[in-house]
Amino acid sequence: MTATSDRTAAxxxxxQGTDDLPDVEPRRVARRPERAFAAIALLGLIATAVGVVxxxxxxxxxxxxxxxxxxxxxxxxxxxxxxxxxxxxASALDVAASVLPRRRQAVxxxxxxxxxxxxxxxxxxxxxxxGPDGFSEVSxxxxxxxxxxxxxxxxxxxxxxxxxxxxxxRWTTQGRQTRISFALADPVSGFVVYTExxxxxxxxxPVDPGSGFAGLDYAxxxxxxxxxxxxxxxxxxxxxLPLTGLTSSTTVPxxxxxxxxxxxxxxxxxxYLGQLLPWxxxxxxxxxxxxxxxxxxxxxxxxxxxxxDTRTITSLYRRVDKLYGEQRELSVRLQRAxxxxxxxxxxxxxIAAAYVAGAQGIDIGGDWYSVIGFGDDRxxxxxxxxxxxxxDTVAEMARARxxxxxYLVDGDSPQVALEKCSHQFxxxxxxxxxxxxxxxxxxxxxxxxxxxxxxxxxxxxxxxGSTEFVPVEAGGPLGVGPSTYQATTVTLxxxxxxxxxxxxxxxxxxxxxxxxxxxxxxxxxxxxxxSGPLEPFLGGLLESMRDAERHDDIAVLALRRTDLTPP
Amino acid sequence: xxKFTAESLDGTWVIRVAGEVDMTSTDDLLALATDCxxxxxxxxxxxxxxxxxxxxxxxxxxxxxxxxxxxGKLLTLAYVGPGTERLLKVTGLYPLFDIxxxxxxxxxxx
Numbered sequence: 001m002t003a004t005s006d007r008t009a010a011x012x013x014x015x016q017g018t019d020d021l022p023d024v025e026p027r028r029v030a031r032r033p034e035r036a037f038a039a040i041a042l043l044g045l046i047a048t049a050v051g052v053v054x055x056x057x058x059x060x061x062x063x064x065x066x067x068x069x070x071x072x073x074x075x076x077x078x079x080x081x082x083x084x085x086x087x088x089x090a091s092a093l094d095v096a097a098s099v100l101p102r103r104r105q106a107v108x109x110x111x112x113x114x115x116x117x118x119x120x121x122x123x124x125x126x127x128x129x130x131g132p133d134g135f136s137e138v139s140x141x142x143x144x145x146x147x148x149x150x151x152x153x154x155x156x157x158x159x160x161x162x163x164x165x166x167x168x169x170r171w172t173t174q175g176r177q178t179r180i181s182f183a184l185a186d187p188v189s190g191f192v193v194y195t196e197x198x199x200x201x202x203x204x205x206p207v208d209p210g211s212g213f214a215g216l217d218y219a220x221x222x223x224x225x226x227x228x229x230x231x232x233x234x235x236x237x238x239x240x241l242p243l244t245g246l247t248s249s250t251t252v253p254x255x256x257x258x259x260x261x262x263x264x265x266x267x268x269x270x271x272y273l274g275q276l277l278p279w280x281x282x283x284x285x286x287x288x289x290x291x292x293x294x295x296x297x298x299x300x301x302x303x304x305x306x307x308x309d310t311r312t313i314t315s316l317y318r319r320v321d322k323l324y325g326e327q328r329e330l331s332v333r334l335q336r337a338x339x340x341x342x343x344x345x346x347x348x349x350x351i352a353a354a355y356v357a358g359a360q361g362i363d364i365g366g367d368w369y370s371v372i373g374f375g376d377d378r379x380x381x382x383x384x385x386x387x388x389x390x391x392d393t394v395a396e397m398a399r400a401r402x403x404x405x406x407y408l409v410d411g412d413s414p415q416v417a418l419e420k421c422s423h424q425f426x427x428x429x430x431x432x433x434x435x436x437x438x439x440x441x442x443x444x445x446x447x448x449x450x451x452x453x454x455x456x457x458x459x460x461x462x463x464x465g466s467t468e469f470v471p472v473e474a475g476g477p478l479g480v481g482p483s484t485y486q487a488t489t490v491t492l493x494x495x496x497x498x499x500x501x502x503x504x505x506x507x508x509x510x511x512x513x514x515x516x517x518x519x520x521x522x523x524x525x526x527x528x529x530x531s532g533p534l535e536p537f538l539g540g541l542l543e544s545m546r547d548a549e550r551h552d553d554i555a556v557l558a559l560r561r562t563d564l565t566p567p
Numbered sequence: 568x569x570k571f572t573a574e575s576l577d578g579t580w581v582i583r584v585a586g587e588v589d590m591t592s593t594d595d596l597l598a599l600a601t602d603c604x605x606x607x608x609x610x611x612x613x614x615x616x617x618x619x620x621x622x623x624x625x626x627x628x629x630x631x632x633x634x635x636x637x638x639g640k641l642l643t644l645a646y647v648g649p650g651t652e653r654l655l656k657v658t659g660l661y662p663l664f665d666i667x668x669x670x671x672x673x674x675x676x677x
Contacts, residue, residue, distance in 0.1 A: 387626040427633060453659065477625075
């Protein structure tokens with residue numbers, strides 16, 4: 001009956017399957033940066049264009065609104081200015097109606113004189129009276145009037161003044177001179193005050209910085225039409241009119257006529273930032289885009305570098321993995337080559353054995369087992385452990401295994417075989433310590449003679465499930481110097497099992513070795529395990545003793561005397 | 568992994584061994600012990616803080632013992648914990664070492 005279980009925990013993959021892996025994965029990212037840069041640049045340009053348009057439109061609309069507000073203010077100023085024309089004329093009308101007829105001429109001339117002159121409001125003023133034959137002049141100041149009271153134009157103006165009761169306005173242009181005529185009438189008393197104002201030849205009146213016109217260019221036209229003929233006042237060169245660009249236009253009541261005010265901002269009306277914003281966006285956004293591209297480049301470069309590093313590391317890891325796998329494979333094959341291919345069949349006995357490699361890379365250990373049939377009614381068995389790991393240890397294991405075996409085959413008792421071996425191993429030169437339990441048995445009687453060189457005691461499991469560690473006196477391990485060994489005899493009753501093992505089966509880092517012995521005894525005695533054949537018993541025992549933290553390898557040999565006596 | 572510290576006390580070199588003494592630490596321990604044995608006549612291995620020792624660790628104790636014996640130097644083990652002591656007895660190594668009894672404690676019989 002032969003049993004060798006292969007339990008090779010392999011954290012590294014074997015050599016197969018990794019051979020055709022490429023060293024470096026193909027580069028898949030070559031064209032990505034250019035695309036990313038193009039996208040960033042395009043987005044940047046679009047954002048810049050949209051930003052500039054928005055900033056310009058916002059600024060324009062702001063300017064328009066501010067211009068409108070300021071123009072309305074200027075219109076208010078202009079409207080109040082017309083009062084300065086109407087007020088002295090109304091005052092003169094009141095006076096004319098209230099004084100005696102004979103004094104009217106003198107009083108009008110005296111009172112109205114302060115309003116008439118080259119640099120005064122009017123250049124001509126007259127008081128006219130309505131008679132049965134039309135209007136006649138009562139009093140006049142400022143020389144010759146541009147229009148006679150009896151002229152058709154004058155009559156039309158006076159009629160308008162009479163009928164409306166408001167200030168009637170008309171203007172005439174002769175050459176470069178424009179003369180505005182005003183008439184204010186009192187229909188009850190029949191008096192009319194008639195004035196004329198001559199506009200300055202250049203029409204240019206600079207802006208008073210404190211006035212509502214501050215910051216504006218303006219042009220004031222008589223009437224609704226902004227034509228050069230109707231130009232009343234402006235602060236710019238009249239030949240450059242009309243005002244162009246951003247302009248605002250409004251009308252102001254001017255007696256029974258109107259004035260048209262056209263304005264244009266001289267400078268930017270809104271905040272400096274608003275004016276600057278389109279430029280800021282126009283130059284800033286491309287700068288930001290360039291910055292974003294530089295950052296993206298850095299990110300992409302470092303990512304590529306990281307990916308390249310990862311590929312290199314992965315490739316190296318795979319190579320190392322492969323090498324380790326090969327070495328481990330070699331070691332495991334060597335180990336297995338050195339273990340018995342078959343176990344001799346012994347009449348009346350069941351034998352099962354297993355080797356379990358440790359779980360640490362290529363560091364396989366030096367545990368072994370042997371069973372030797374002598375051809376007569378005797379047999380021998382050995383379980384041993386060479387300390388250390390790796391190829392050297394496996395080689396040392398081979399030497400120990402065949403040395404012990406040779407003495408036993410030669411007919412030596414276990415204690416003598418171990419004593420002879422103790423002369424042949426030296427830890428100082430070999431670097432290894434070897435523990436061995438060796439036994440010679442009688443097939444017929446079940447009597448076993450055991451000796452131990454520093455090896456854990458075998459476990460004796462009776463048919464009834466009771467367990468006992470065989471009290472073998474442990475001599476020194478092989479390699480520590482010449483030793484002598486004590487023989488211990490134990491009889492294997494029918495149905496009883498002897499279990500020899502290496503320390504890997506019981507040893508755990510977190511506990512005392514006695515706890516490991518106790519656990520082994522409990523596991524072996526469990527009804528579930530010991531009731532069946534030996535091979536599954538051993539498999540189940542190894543499974544129940546399994547330790548995830550285990551580093552060491554395990555060799556285990558079970559020997560059961562069956563109930564049947566040999567023929 | 569084990570940790571080692573060495574110091575000289577009254578002419579005796581003391582190596583304090585702590586942690587798990589297994590194949591990962593054996594070379595360092597052997598080198599340190601060899602160095603101490605070269606410098607002085609007496610070496611004490613203080614095993615009080617050892618939590619685990621396996622057959623590789625025992626093997627290194629044996630090699631240190633052989634090195635001391637060959638050089639005519641004195642090696643003692645001190646503060647051997649019950650787990651280590653039991654392992655030394657199971658492996659038949661206990662009689663090979665000169666083990667200092669821990670203060671206030673008698674050596675447990677086999």
